[in-house]
Amino acid sequence: MKIYVTKNKDEMNQKAAELMLERIRKNPSTTLGLATGGTPEATYEYLVEDFQKQGTSYEHITTYNLDEYVGLSKDNPNSYHAYMQEHLFQHINIPLENTHIPNGLAEDLDTECDRYDTHIHGHGGIDLQLLGIGENGHIGFNEPGTSFGSRTHVVELAESTREANARFFDSIEAVPTHAITMGIQTILKAREIMLLISGERKRDALHRLLHGGISEDFPASALKDHPNLTVITDEDAL
Numbered sequence: 001m002k003i004y005v006t007k008n009k010d011e012m013n014q015k016a017a018e019l020m021l022e023r024i025r026k027n028p029s030t031t032l033g034l035a036t037g038g039t040p041e042a043t044y045e046y047l048v049e050d051f052q053k054q055g056t057s058y059e060h061i062t063t064y065n066l067d068e069y070v071g072l073s074k075d076n077p078n079s080y081h082a083y084m085q086e087h088l089f090q091h092i093n094i095p096l097e098n099t100h101i102p103n104g105l106a107e108d109l110d111t112e113c114d115r116y117d118t119h120i121h122g123h124g125g126i127d128l129q130l131l132g133i134g135e136n137g138h139i140g141f142n143e144p145g146t147s148f149g150s151r152t153h154v155v156e157l158a159e160s161t162r163e164a165n166a167r168f169f170d171s172i173e174a175v176p177t178h179a180i181t182m183g184i185q186t187i188l189k190a191r192e193i194m195l196l197i198s199g200e201r202k203r204d205a206l207h208r209l210l211h212g213g214i215s216e217d218f219p220a221s222a223l224k225d226h227p228n229l230t231v232i233t234d235e236d237a238l
């Protein structure tokens with residue numbers, strides 16, 4: 001595990017963007033795994049800024065997002081489809097057909113999960129997976145207790161996760177109860193993983209990641225066995 005400690009959240013995001021851009025410039029056909037949530041918003045801002053100033057091309061980049069809420073349409077502003085459009089895709093030259101996000105409105109959700117996992121595999125897997133972490137150690141929407149062998153699946157969100165994400169919705173009742181998420185095994189197959197951790201609220205999670213054991217009670221601990229993991233944290237989370 002490689003760790004970078006940055007002064008603040010902005011520097012954390014800047015570092016993440018810098019490392020992502022290094023990979024993209026080296027391999028313009030990189031396959032990226034992308035995360036949503038509050039943590040990586042400014043990472044995307046830095047990528048957009050670079051695109052506008054340096055013109056780094058995304059024409060041959062493919063992306064797979066970690067997760068999507070069940071029951072939200074693509075144009076619902078709280079869907080992760082809308083999040084990715086707003087924060088990244090509409091600002092860069094990535095072809096829409098190269099971007100993949102689970103369909104939370106699929107009629108048969110289990111079939112959708114299999115399709116998604118198979119698609120990632122068929123494409124040759126993910127080169128670089130960007131990750132955030134939940135206060136309870138969730139990665140993607142893999143809540144504590146999720147099998148480390150899990151593939152893309154439907155999850156019932158922990159109440160604490162719904163409460164944490166309620167800030168993006170009008171009320172807690174509006175937060176979906178279920179989501180589709182890449183599984184832990186799906187995430188671990190990425191050739192490189194970059195985990196961003198920011199803020200006091202994530203202090204316990206970071207401490208447990210660095211000093212705790214590996215256990216399904218704490219999903220992020222699965223990452224400790226990954227051969228190419230970079231953690232970028234700000235001082236507030238230390």
Ligand SMILES: O=P(O)(O)OC[C@H]1O[C@](O)(CO)[C@@H](O)[C@@H]1O
Pocket residue numbers: 035036037038039040067131132133134139140141161165
């Ligand atoms: O970055 P945030 O908003 O703190 O969320 C942390 C993690 O929780 C999720 O938003 C899911 O709740 C992940 O997508 C994210 O990585």
